[in-house]
Amino acid sequence: MSTIKNFALIGAAGYIAPRHMGAVKATGNRIVAAMDPNDSVGILDSYFPDSAFFVEFERFDRHIDKLRRKDDGRKVDYISICSPNYLHDSHIRFALRAGADAICEKPLVVNPWNAEALQEIEAESGRKVHTILQLRLHPSIIALRQRVADAVAADPDAHFEVDLTYITSRGAWYFASWKGEETKSGGIAANIGVHFFDMLLWVFGPLVENNTHLLTWDVGSGVLRFKNASVRWFLSVNADYLPDWVQAKGQRTYRSITMGGEEIEFSDGFTDLHTESYRQILAGNSFGLDDALPAIRLVHEIRTAPQLKSSSAIHPLADLAVRTAAE
Incomplete structure (x- = not known):
């Protein structure tokens, strides 16, 4: 057979x-x-x-x-x-x-x-x-999760300050397509951010508080608070927010996670994660509806939450976006 x-x-x-x-x-x-x-x-x-x-x-x-x-x-x-x-x-x-x-x-x-x-x-x-929750299969993210678990086991009051930045430039076609319609795509937080939010929930545990500072057609940002972590996040499809050194290289995408000011390297290995996802599915080790639901609920909350533009904890790029919009 x-x-x-x-x-x-x-x-x-x-x-x-x-x-x-x-x-x-x-x-x-x-x-x-x-x-x-x-x-x-x-x-x-x-x-x-x-x-x-x-x-x-x-x-x-x-x-x-x-x-x-x-x-x-x-x-x-x-x-x-x-x-x-x-x-x-x-x-x-x-x-x-x-x-x-x-x-x-x-x-x-x-x-x-x-x-x-x-x-x-x-x-x-x-x-x-x-x-497909591919970041759960990324070796760097698996190591980060274990590192956090070990620290919390040693000190239940351990607290981590995390910044997540993801900018993936998109042209005019993006906004003319279904991806640019919030009712069809779920908006920027769902379309380019849901697997990052899933990763944060997987690493740091259940969400305690969500504060959304900015959510527009091309930018999203806020702070997520977990029992042992505060995460400032920034997502954008606008190339204007790419760091100068990234633009100088002609690159169109920038991913960064820092914890306590230390960069967590996870840029490599993305292209193979779908294949690994399929291997796990075929082996009976997949992620199902229960796994996906927390991030879907979080993205919906981000999409429907009031925006709190004034905050000392705002992501630096979100602060720039707010000031640029006001000018």
Whole structure:
């Protein structure tokens, strides 16, 4: 009996889809069907040239059902979901009802109540929802979590001062796409920040207090307080906030985590984390709905919280953004 698993892919033309294609191939499995309303999916030829492809969901649905009913070794075991954020919960439901497990990109859903409803469908179907929380698999983040746990075990009152900065420049296309619509993407905190918020919750434990200082179309910032840590965070898709030395190198992305003024190096290794996520899913060690929910709830709270622009604890880049906006 073949041990090769069959995958289908929704959102094959998206930015993140090649990471999933590569992960399926690297784990020795295959994509047998893919779907996207956009037909610019030539990348499939580099991974699975024999995959069926559909631009209409209805035909994709029919094909998946046909594969399920036929006994020819192509029944879909997993459906990987790389569609726009606001469609995730619908496509997860489809996967579960099609008799497949769902593997869904971040954020799993836009609103926490969407995930809570999925828990019922997951139980009814007997299938499972897996989500990509790749920073939990990053060696530097794993080491940081252990370091924090050891310090708190030695001193329950230990307190860490942390700064998180993530700037990933985006052009005008970003704001004309679904990513620029808050109701579809969840806004900047969800679209580029949810896996960082998940990481913070995973490292420092349950949230005690959220203070949002700034949330606009291109910038988000605030302070998260945990029992043993205070975290100033800053997210942006605006290249103007990149440090001068990053811009001088022609780079468009900047990631930084400091703890007590010490830089935590985690820039390397990002490209392999999807493959490692798939390995863990196939081995039965995935992250599910319960794992994803705390960060989804936090992002929703950030999105709906009043903005407290005046604070001595404000992130320096957020302070700059507030002053720039006022000029």
